[in-house]
Amino acid sequence: MAAKSLASCIFCKIIKGEIPSFKLVETDTILSFLDIGPLSKGHALIIPKYHAEKLHELPDEYLADVLPTAKKIALALNAENYNLLQNNGRIAHQEVDHVHFHVIPKPAPGDNEGLVIGWPVQKLTMDELKKLQEELLTKL
Ligand code: AMP
Ligand code: ZN
Numbered sequence: 001m002a003a004k005s006l007a008s009c010i011f012c013k014i015i016k017g018e019i020p021s022f023k024l025v026e027t028d029t030i031l032s033f034l035d036i037g038p039l040s041k042g043h044a045l046i047i048p049k050y051h052a053e054k055l056h057e058l059p060d061e062y063l064a065d066v067l068p069t070a071k072k073i074a075l076a077l078n079a080e081n082y083n084l085l086q087n088n089g090r091i092a093h094q095e096v097d098h099v100h101f102h103v104i105p106k107p108a109p110g111d112n113e114g115l116v117i118g119w120p121v122q123k124l125t126m127d128e129l130k131k132l133q134e135e136l137l138t139k140l
Contacts, residue, residue: 006051011098015049025072030065032073039104040114042077046070046101053097054088066101073103081106083115 005012014021014033021033024044035043046069048062074082085102087094106114124132 003049004051006098009051009096009098011047011096011100012051015047024076025069027065027069029062030069032069035102040107042073042079042103042105044073044077044103046073046103048099050099052099054094055086055099056088058099070101070103077103077105079105081114083117085115 005016010019013019015031021031024032024034025046026032028049030046030048032044032046035045046066048058048066050058050062052058052062070084083102083104083106085104086100102115104115
């Protein structure tokens with residue numbers, strides 16, 4: 001699959017070396033580098049070398065190195081606690097419209113650093129869950 005690039009995209013510019021970054025790992029299909037606005041020390045990004053705005057638009061081959069690289073970075077950071085995050089769409093907190101995966105170390109409990117998440121659990125009955133499963137299975 002040929003790489004796709006968008007001239008106006010800041011992450012495509014990083015891939016092409018047109019703007020600088022603090023690189024960590026590079027393969028044929030991904031580049032990782034330190035986040036310029038870290039939520040904690042060691043916050044890193046992994047980006048596919050293909051311009052797709054959202055995850056579902058990205059060809060599968062550009063995903064192959066993402067999790068092994070996230071694991072490599074987590075090991076290098078010696079992070080006991082950390083989050084992997086991938087945002088899609090503005091209301092889901094995506095600011096840069098080129099698929100990217102965050103590796104975010106989570107420092108000590110009570111420390112106001114790292115990713116802070118709301119987790120608003122919805123109440124669904126077993127019947128509602130079953131109906132949803134059936135709907136999705138027709139499309140998967
Ligand atoms: P998101 O909100 O998931 O779109 O995250 C975008 C991330 O990209 C933010 O954490 C930014 O700090 C980071 N970012 C934006 N521009 C750069 C850059 N030039 N170099 C490194 N990280 C960047
Ligand atoms: Zn791009």
